[in-house]
Amino acid sequence: MSDNRWLHVAAHVESEYRRSKAAQPWDAVFSADYRWEHTLRVAHYGRLIAEGDGADRSLALAACLLHDVAYFSCPDEENWNDHGRIGARLSRPALSAAGYSEPEVARIAHAVAVHVDGKSDDGEPHTALDDIVSDADNVDRFSAYRVIAWCMTERDDFQKMADMLRERLARLYKYRTASPLETRTGRALFARQVDLQIAFFEALVHDAEITRLPSSDVLA
Ligand SMILES: [Fe+2]
Ligand SMILES: [Fe+2]
Numbered sequence: 001m002s003d004n005r006w007l008h009v010a011a012h013v014e015s016e017y018r019r020s021k022a023a024q025p026w027d028a029v030f031s032a033d034y035r036w037e038h039t040l041r042v043a044h045y046g047r048l049i050a051e052g053d054g055a056d057r058s059l060a061l062a063a064c065l066l067h068d069v070a071y072f073s074c075p076d077e078e079n080w081n082d083h084g085r086i087g088a089r090l091s092r093p094a095l096s097a098a099g100y101s102e103p104e105v106a107r108i109a110h111a112v113a114v115h116v117d118g119k120s121d122d123g124e125p126h127t128a129l130d131d132i133v134s135d136a137d138n139v140d141r142f143s144a145y146r147v148i149a150w151c152m153t154e155r156d157d158f159q160k161m162a163d164m165l166r167e168r169l170a171r172l173y174k175y176r177t178a179s180p181l182e183t184r185t186g187r188a189l190f191a192r193q194v195d196l197q198i199a200f201f202e203a204l205v206h207d208a209e210i211t212r213l214p215s216s217d218v219l220a
Contacts, residue, residue, distance in 0.1 A: 006061035008098035013039060013065050013072075020072035029152050035071050038140055042067060045136035045189060052185030055128055059104060063111040063133045066091040085121060088113035128183075135186030142193035147200055162208030165201045172198050 014036065021032035046064030050057045070087035088109040095105040106122070111129040113120035115137055140146070150168065154161035175194050179187045 003058040005098045005100055006058050006065065009062045009065050009094060010043070012094040012098070013069055016069055016072040029149050032072070034149070035068055037145075039065060039068055041140045041143065041145075042133075042136045045139045045186075046132055048189065049132050049136055049183050049185040052188075053128070053132070053183050055132060059100075059108055059129055060132050060136075062095060062098070062100065063108045063129055064136050066094070066108065066112050067115050067133050067137060069112075081117060084116040085113045085119070088120070088122065131182035132186070135181045135183045135190070138181060139186060139189045139193055142190065142197055144193075144196060147197060151204070158208055158211065162205050165205050169198065169201050169205070172201070 017032055017036040017039075026032045043061050043064040046060040047057050049055070050060035066087060068083065068087065069090055070083040073090060074083075074086065091109050091112050092105055095108055096102075100108065106124050107127055107129055110120055110122055110124035110127070111133040113122060114126075114130050115133045150164075151161060154164055172194050176191070176198065179190055181187045181190045
């Protein structure tokens with residue numbers, strides 16, 4: 001029999017997203033839609049990582065779907081550091097209602113709690129699920145779509161955008177040398193994202209560098 005418990009979790013998170021989108025103002029770029037769409041992609045990557053690394057896909061899907069649910073309850077910046085732990089508390093009733101057992105709820109909630117800064121207040125041990133959620137989140141944080149979001153923040157000043165991207169590239173070169181991810185499949189997915197971002201940002205920085213008149217002796 002197939003395990004459809006994660007679908008109940010998905011329906012819960014989607015209804016939280018729709019309620020939140022209607023109830024409060026959101027950032028123009030990192031909107032409620034962005035957060036929900038990011039959630040869908042993190043669930044996609046979480047399933048791929050669980051499959052590739054031989055972990056439980058139902059737990060991975062549920063944890064990934066819930067990992068940022070706190071944004072839909074308190075989207076303000078002040079709670080950013082705590083959105084994992086707040087999300088874990090909000091997740092427990094939804095997980096129980098979806099049919100996950102108490103030990104499963106504890107594992108999933110812990111993975112949600114620690115995905116931001118590795119800290120939790122639940123006393124639960126670290127499990128492979130924590131790495132799956134964190135890696136899936138990071139794979140999407142380096143997505144092609146995120147490239148657009150990064151560039152949008154400086155869309156009115158191309159040279160400022162290039163400066164921001166030069167800093168970003170320095171970080172990406174480090175990630176290409178030493179992956180910060182933990183799972184085997186996550187590292188492979190992440191490497192692809194990093195290569196994509198490097199190629200595109202290098203091209204943009206090059207565009208910025210040639211956005212000027214040639215030097216006066218160019219035809220000498
Ligand atoms: Fe998050
Ligand atoms: Fe996230």
